[in-house]
Amino acid sequence: MAYNVKLDIFEGPLALLLYLIKKNRVDIYDIPISTITEQYLEYLEVMRSMNLDVAGEFLLMASTLLHIKSKLLLPPQDSEEEPEEEDPREELVRKLIEYQRFKLAAEELIKRRLLGRDVFKRRNTSFLDGLKEEDQTIEIEDLSIMELISAFKEILKRLPEDTQGLEFTVDRFRVTDRINSILEVLSEERSVRFDELFIPTAPRGEIIVTFLAILELARLKMIRINQTTDGIIRLYRADREENRDGEEPETTH
Amino acid sequence: MEKNLKPLIEALIFVSEQPLSLNRIAALIEDTPREEIRNALKELVEDYQKEDRGLYLEEVAGGWQIRTRAEYAPWIKRLFKLGPQKISKPALEVLSIVAYRQPITRAEIESIRGVDCAGVIKTLLEKNLIKIAGRKDAPGRPAMYGTTREFLEVFGLKDLSSLPTLKEMEELEKTIKDELDAEGTTPEDNSTGRDNIPQEGGGTDT
Amino acid sequence: MEKNLKPLIEALIFVSEQPLSLNRIAALIEDTPREEIRNALKELVEDYQKEDRGLYLEEVAGGWQIRTRAEYAPWIKRLFKLGPQKISKPALEVLSIVAYRQPITRAEIESIRGVDCAGVIKTLLEKNLIKIAGRKDAPGRPAMYGTTREFLEVFGLKDLSSLPTLKEMEELEKTIKDELDAEGTTPEDNSTGRDNIPQEGGGTDT
Numbered sequence: 241m242a243y244n245v246k247l248d249i250f251e252g253p254l255a256l257l258l259y260l261i262k263k264n265r266v267d268i269y270d271i272p273i274s275t276i277t278e279q280y281l282e283y284l285e286v287m288r289s290m291n292l293d294v295a296g297e298f299l300l301m302a303s304t305l306l307h308i309k310s311k312l313l314l315p316p317q318d319s320e321e322e323p324e325e326e327d328p329r330e331e332l333v334r335k336l337i338e339y340q341r342f343k344l345a346a347e348e349l350i351k352r353r354l355l356g357r358d359v360f361k362r363r364n365t366s367f368l369d370g371l372k373e374e375d376q377t378i379e380i381e382d383l384s385i386m387e388l389i390s391a392f393k394e395i396l397k398r399l400p401e402d403t404q405g406l407e408f409t410v411d412r413f414r415v416t417d418r419i420n421s422i423l424e425v426l427s428e429e430r431s432v433r434f435d436e437l438f439i440p441t442a443p444r445g446e447i448i449v450t451f452l453a454i455l456e457l458a459r460l461k462m463i464r465i466n467q468t469t470d471g472i473i474r475l476y477r478a479d480r481e482e483n484r485d486g487e488e489p490e491t492t493h
Numbered sequence: 494m495e496k497n498l499k500p501l502i503e504a505l506i507f508v509s510e511q512p513l514s515l516n517r518i519a520a521l522i523e524d525t526p527r528e529e530i531r532n533a534l535k536e537l538v539e540d541y542q543k544e545d546r547g548l549y550l551e552e553v554a555g556g557w558q559i560r561t562r563a564e565y566a567p568w569i570k571r572l573f574k575l576g577p578q579k580i581s582k583p584a585l586e587v588l589s590i591v592a593y594r595q596p597i598t599r600a601e602i603e604s605i606r607g608v609d610c611a612g613v614i615k616t617l618l619e620k621n622l623i624k625i626a627g628r629k630d631a632p633g634r635p636a637m638y639g640t641t642r643e644f645l646e647v648f649g650l651k652d653l654s655s656l657p658t659l660k661e662m663e664e665l666e667k668t669i670k671d672e673l674d675a676e677g678t679t680p681e682d683n684s685t686g687r688d689n690i691p692q693e694g695g696g697t698d699t
Numbered sequence: 700m701e702k703n704l705k706p707l708i709e710a711l712i713f714v715s716e717q718p719l720s721l722n723r724i725a726a727l728i729e730d731t732p733r734e735e736i737r738n739a740l741k742e743l744v745e746d747y748q749k750e751d752r753g754l755y756l757e758e759v760a761g762g763w764q765i766r767t768r769a770e771y772a773p774w775i776k777r778l779f780k781l782g783p784q785k786i787s788k789p790a791l792e793v794l795s796i797v798a799y800r801q802p803i804t805r806a807e808i809e810s811i812r813g814v815d816c817a818g819v820i821k822t823l824l825e826k827n828l829i830k831i832a833g834r835k836d837a838p839g840r841p842a843m844y845g846t847t848r849e850f851l852e853v854f855g856l857k858d859l860s861s862l863p864t865l866k867e868m869e870e871l872e873k874t875i876k877d878e879l880d881a882e883g884t885t886p887e888d889n890s891t892g893r894d895n896i897p898q899e900g901g902g903t904d905t
Binding site: 497501546561562564 | 703705706707708709710711713714715723727728751752753754765767768770771774775777778779
């Protein structure tokens with residue numbers, strides 16, 4: 241049985257593009273379309289190779305990018321007298337800027353003193369209403385799925401070129417199996433490095449299964465994934481509640 | 494009576510489950526000019542600002558609330574043995590789109606994010622951070638979403654107009670651009686007309 | 700750290716649902732001698748004893764708790780009576796239908812409002828503004844709703860007969876009867892009467 245991973249943690253094609261723009265340190269108002277398109281397609285390929293449920297939006301964006309690219313390649317047509325000829329990238333840039341605004345707004349929001357995370361109100365003992373959600377603290381998941389795929393791409397690159405057959409079906413059983421073995425590792429260790437979970441000599445299929453297992457664990461919120469400033473990605477078991485940042489008066493044991 | 498205004502207000506805010514608005518306070522304390530209540534509140538805020546307090550008084554979600562200071566969160570979490578409730582990046586993004594653009598339909602949110610948002614919207618509804626704020630007068634009468642009072646409370650916002658303003662956002666953008674521009678390639682000024690994206694959410698507060 | 704002991708303790712006692720014992724506090728704040736905690740508590744009690752406070756710190760049931768001072772009880776009672784939660788427009792509508800037409804089934808309410816009321820009824824039940832006042836002698840024995848004593852209290856009504864004018868009530872009663880008759884036994888005489896639902900019903904300004 242083919243195993244299709246549906247990921248609602250995906251941030252969509254615009255997020256991927258912004259990610260690539262940032263990663264390449266290019267100007268959003270002057271996107272080098274060829275480079276970005278190429279990388280974008282590489283990502284899609286990686287996702288598809290894992291049977292990740294690549295949403296139609298991703299494919300649509302791919303064709304938009306290719307379309308813009310071809311338009312840019314065309315020599316400026318006879319309309320030489322029109323310097324204000326619209327840049328084919330303009331519409332895309334506009335969308336990216338708009339989306340980026342909200343991404344920023346979201347980052348600002350989460351920086352506020354949040355009720356239930358940073359500040360607390362009095363808990364009423366007797367009155368109506370009952371329990372409220374805010375009794376829980378709110379955290380943001382730091383790592384973007386893009387970065388995870390990016391890291392995975394690196395791992396794939398390191399593999400020997402032998403099995404380039406990207407068409408590959410993964411069965412649920414093997415993913416579940418791998419999920420269990422990762423959890424087992426995490427029950428002994430507090431955390432584990434992302435790249436250490438992949439054995440370089442393992443068959444490609446095995447490696448993909450491992451990655452799918454990680455994604456699934458993240459989706460089920462059974463693990464936390466963090467990236468340190470030096471780019472190392474680590475997985476933590478979610479239920480062992482260690483507060484994420486070191487500044488806590490933390491539990492002994 | 495007048496002499497006791499401040500402690501009375503303190504007691505009321507303390508017991509209230511929800512942020513207590515000036516109106517509400519005024520309704521409870523009869524025959525007291527609003528001005529006096531306002532002054533008492535101001536004094537109270539100052540009292541709570543003293544250095545050795547663990548609490549502070551803040552105006553959130555249209556009312557006044559006593560809260561613990563952020564620096565004591567670690568111990569409080571310990572007291573409650575709180576586990577973090579994660580909010581995903583996509584969820585946070587949708588939340589901020591709703592916050593700035595409300596009322597907004599799912600299709601509109603999706604056109605901004607460029608990706609399906611059904612699951613995320615459901616989560617936010619369950620967390621009571623957004624609500625259905627009406628229905629659009631369009632085929633199918635799609636639901637329009639808005640933020641809730643809980644949203645304001647959780648994010649410590651007085652009202653929707655206290656969301657970071659456009660100007661602040663633009664500055665942020667500039668900072669980021671500057672960072673990127675370390676590379677070179679100066680941006681031509683083709684900043685498209687749509688500058689004011691996160692508008693200060695139209696006063697839908699219900 | 701030591702300097703922050705008092706505010707930390709204040710924050711902890713404030714958020715705790717139950718009185719917080721010295722042991723508990725000591726367990727939460729590691730590496731702090733009990734003596735210091737005891738001293739901080741003592742200081743805190745003194746702070747709260749200041750004249751212009753509405754709260755005080757007391758040792759009750761084996762722990763420390765912040766409470767409102769007794770002299771403010773009348774206002775606090777009032778605060779709770781007024782019902783801190785806002786009541787939604789639909790809820791208010793259903794409430795006034797129930798008030799005027801009780802006892803009334805959900806189906807009857809829905810036939811008046813022309814819209815599903817299950818959620819709203821649940822809310823009103825939870826808020827204790829309406830109650831199940833009996834069961835209709837009809838298939839399925841549907842619940843019939845009526846208003847509660849709290850309803851009267853919240854809306855400042857002496858009794859149900861203090862609802863907006865008697866004349867209106869009488870008209871309404873007739874309408875109710877007509878409508879109920881129309882629904883139950885008599886087939887088709889007048890399904891009208893959905894025009895004069897009292898609008899001024901219970902002036903909640905929240």
